[in-house]
Amino acid sequence: MWIDGHLDLAYNASLGRDLTLGLGALRACDPVEGQTATVSFEELRRAGVGLCLGTLFAAPQTNDHAGYTDWRGARAQAISQLEQYQRWQDGGFIRLLGSGAEISAHAAKYDQHPGDPAASPLGVVLLMEGADPLRDVDDLPFWHKEGVRAIGLSWGKTRFAGGTAAAGPLTERGRELLAGMRELGVAQDLSHLDEQAFFEAVELQPRCFASHSNSRAVxxxxxxxxxxxxxxxxxRAIGERGGIIGLVLVDSFLKGGWTLGDPRVELQQVLRHAERYAELIGWDKVGLGSDLDGGFGNEKTPLGIDQASDLGRLAEVFPDEARDGVMGGNWLRWLGANL
Known part of the structure; x- marks a missing residue:
């Protein structure tokens, strides 16, 4: 069973995409322009992806997007996405997983019925990407009860910490939230967290990983x-705490200076990021965090990855002894031990 550490499934549904369709049918009626879809439940099953971290991603307001402006708006988006995951579970398309025991049982059942969606639907562990849907730390037990098992404090800048393209340290709210997460056993996703906040954050909640982050050095x-x-x-800080780093499959995060219109990046470039991490922290801490449905289409994916079922081509670039771990085994071990 392969595991993807980062997919924005419910956010895509909020855009009008019906992931219960086959990919051809989805593309034929796709309401999202300029981003050729790569992910559906059928595609993930064809790829052998039996489990993922599925996000609750509330989009903030920007010049181009009418998103949230306060925690209430962020919470409304996250609740809507939570309800979408619950509807998918009721329909038999996914199975929400909240503990290491449930994950181990799901993996065993998937291995027994890998091609049967009725017997082994996609397993989903809920990950909140950006913590603004939380009113404050006292709101954390509600989300934990609803199945959220990991939270990333930031996407861009939030009330909790600086993030992507928005530098800044942890705030006092961020420190309080991390303390609450540590007490409840909610893991910390470090992707998108600004470096000014990062090193304090890993001390406050060392049960951590980076679901979808590539190497700055590469x-x-x-x-x-x-x-x-x-x-x-x-x-190194993630590796020292036993965490996993997921590799992102978007060309601009694989090759510095890449822009749309340039030749698509070769799969060997994904290997370069993986090798950098393996050199620093070991192959056993490298995983997949494709983000294949994260606001881009196959116009921006590596050459040969036109849809999720092409992930087998990616697997072929990793060393034989590391392949099974990177494609799922490392995440399975970490999730089984930490949830």
Missing amino acids: LKLGSAEGNRHLSDEMA
Whole structure:
């Protein structure tokens, strides 16, 4: 069973995409323009992806998007996405998983029935990407009860910490939230967290991983322009705490300076990021965090990855002895031990 550490399934549904369709049918009626869809439940099953971290992602207001402006608006988006996951579970398309025992049982059943969606639907562990849907730390038990097992404090800047393209340290709210997460056993996703907040955050909640983050050194970026990516020191800090780092499959995060219209990046470039992490923290702490449905289509994916079922081509680039771990075994071990 392969595991993807980061998919924005319910957010895509909020855009009008019906992931219960086959990919061809989805593309034929796709309401999202300029992003050729790569992910549906059928595609993930064809790929052998039996489990993922599925996000609750509340989109903030921007010049181009009418998103949330306060925690109430963020909460409304996250609740709507939570209800979508619950409807999918009721329909038999996914199975929400909230403990290591449930994950182990799901993996065993999937291995027995890998091609049968009725017997082994996609397992989903809920990950909140950006903590603004929480009113404050006292709201954390509600989300834990609803199945959220990991939270990333930031996407862009939030009330809790600086994030992508929005530098800043942890706030006092952020410190309180991390303390509450540690007490409840809610893991911390470090992807998108700005470096000014990162090193304090891993001390406050060391049960951590980076669901979808590539190597700043491979991209040859400095800390300012590369704050979306992990420095070697950040990667080592995750590895020292036993965490996993998921590799992102978007060309601009694989090759520095890549822009739409350039030739698509070769799969060997994914291997370069993986090798950098393996050198720093070991192959056993490298995983997949494709983000294949994260606001881009196959126009921006590596050459050969036109849809989720092409992930087998990615698997072929990893060393034989590391392949099973990177494609799922490392995440399975970490989730089984930490949820």
